[in-house]
Amino acid sequence: MRRILVLTALLALLAAPAAALTPGSATVDEDFEDGVDFLSPGAWGMLPLADGHDGAGLLTEIPAGEHWGGSGHWYFEDHGLPEPEELYFRYYLRFPPGFFIEPPSRGKLPGIGGLSTYNCLGSRPSTPEEPCFSARMMFSRTYPSWGEPGYPDGPDDKTLIGYYVYHLDSPATRGDIWTWDPDVATLDHGPWYCVEGHIDLNTPGAHDGVLEGWVDGTLAFQQTDIAFRRADEDWIKIKSFWFDVYYGGSDPSPVDNEIQFDSLAFGPERIGCDDGGVFTPPFRDDDGSVFEGDIVWLADAGVTLGCNPPSNDRYCPDQPVTRGQMAAFLVRALDLPAGPTGRFTDDDTSEFQTDIEALADAGVTLGCNPPVDDRYCPTEVVTRGQMAAFLHRALG
Numbered sequence: 208m209r210r211i212l213v214l215t216a217l218l219a220l221l222a223a224p225a226a227a228l229t230p231g232s233a234t235v236d237e238d239f240e241d242g243v244d245f246l247s248p249g250a251w252g253m254l255p256l257a258d259g260h261d262g263a264g265l266l267t268e269i270p271a272g273e274h275w276g277g278s279g280h281w282y283f284e285d286h287g288l289p290e291p292e293e294l295y296f297r298y299y300l301r302f303p304p305g306f307f308i309e310p311p312s313r314g315k316l317p318g319i320g321g322l323s324t325y326n327c328l329g330s331r332p333s334t335p336e337e338p339c340f341s342a343r344m345m346f347s348r349t350y351p352s353w354g355e356p357g358y359p360d361g362p363d364d365k366t367l368i369g370y371y372v373y374h375l376d377s378p379a380t381r382g383d384i385w386t387w388d389p390d391v392a393t394l395d396h397g398p399w400y401c402v403e404g405h406i407d408l409n410t411p412g413a414h415d416g417v418l419e420g421w422v423d424g425t426l427a428f429q430q431t432d433i434a435f436r437r438a439d440e441d442w443i444k445i446k447s448f449w450f451d452v453y454y455g456g457s458d459p460s461p462v463d464n465e466i467q468f469d470s471l472a473f474g475p476e477r478i479g480c481d482d483g484g485v486f487t488p489p490f491r492d493d494d495g496s497v498f499e500g501d502i503v504w505l506a507d508a509g510v511t512l513g514c515n516p517p518s519n520d521r522y523c524p525d526q527p528v529t530r531g532q533m534a535a536f537l538v539r540a541l542d543l544p545a546g547p548t549g550r551f552t553d554d555d556t557s558e559f560q561t562d563i564e565a566l567a568d569a570g571v572t573l574g575c576n577p578p579v580d581d582r583y584c585p586t587e588v589v590t591r592g593q594m595a596a597f598l599h600r601a602l603g
Contacts, residue, residue: 250279412438
């Protein structure tokens with residue numbers, strides 16, 4: 208009886224934009240549903256993304272042989288606000304599968320701008336005549352980690368993030384590269400991650416400036432002895448949030464790369480990773496859906512885990528279901544044992560291979576290319592006709 212109820216719920220779901228939280232402390236809470244209008248005039252290079260972390264997001268493209276993915280500022284003065292000395296920020300970040308960095312290259316990501324002059328970028332440091340600071344985020348798969356203890360070794364499909372900082376004690380004319388804790392900040396390509404940062408400028412002339420960083424709420428970086436301002440530079444403040452995406456250093460991107468962003472917020476207090484407001488567990492994006500009861504029931508029954516690992520706080524009720532995902536649903540619903548591998552030729556690299564083979568061993572699927580039926584087509588969308596066949600065989 209339980210199997211019939213579970214499969215009926217699945218059928219109801221398959222027959223058929225969350226609102227962003229505005230944190231009380233946030234100066235800006237941008238969900239990118241309307242593109243990049245929040246940036247200053249002249250911002251460029253960023254495109255709306257159909258599927259962000261929650262609703263629409265932002266896509267930046269770095270073409271092969273080029274450096275820039277986009278650049279723009281949100282200036283406090285342009286919005287009638289005083290320039291602060293302390294700021295917290297948060298955005299969701301995703302490197303798609305296949306994102307490639309050629310060792311020892313690296314690149315810049317959005318962060319804090321204190322560009323009171325045209326220094327603190329392009330290997331131009333702060334000087335008494337041209338004072339400034341900047342604390343952008345950065346990405347680096349390998350620098351300085353190639354073979355070093357404690358860092359990812361080799362070209363796995365991962366990227367390590369950190370800070371790229373122009374401060375007064377930089378040993379070179381360029382900014383300093385401060386990678387975050389690799390156990391926390393080495394990001395797999397594919398999932399969305401919540402990245403938070405915090406800057407508190409130093410007392411002018413002192414070494415008490417602060418930079419902190421978190422990934423999915425876990426502290427990944429903390430330094431509390433930074434000098435951004437000289438003794439006579441109390442007028443230097445945080446001028447902007449700098450939405451900068453750049454490959455390099457000097458070497459351009461070796462391939463067409465993309466980086467995706469969503470749910471940007473910044474303000475005087477820590478924002479946190481909750482970008483969807485108050486919601487009824489287990490999922491934040493099904494409240495108000497006509498299928499909410501079915502979705503919650505499936506989650507309670509262990510049939511669905513969510514659609515956005517590792518967070519798994521979204522179900523994506525309006526997205527189509529792939530044949531691979533369908534296999535996982537049915538295997539959990541029917542509690543099917545694992546089957547022998549090798550039935551299909553196209554599921555070896557699929558995360559759903561075990562589920563697909565179990566479904567085939569139980570006779571619930573025959574394949575997708577009759578009469579040969581040596582392929583399963585795990586990435587194709589399930590049609591209503593295929594769903595009828597799945598359910599018919601599953602229910603005997």
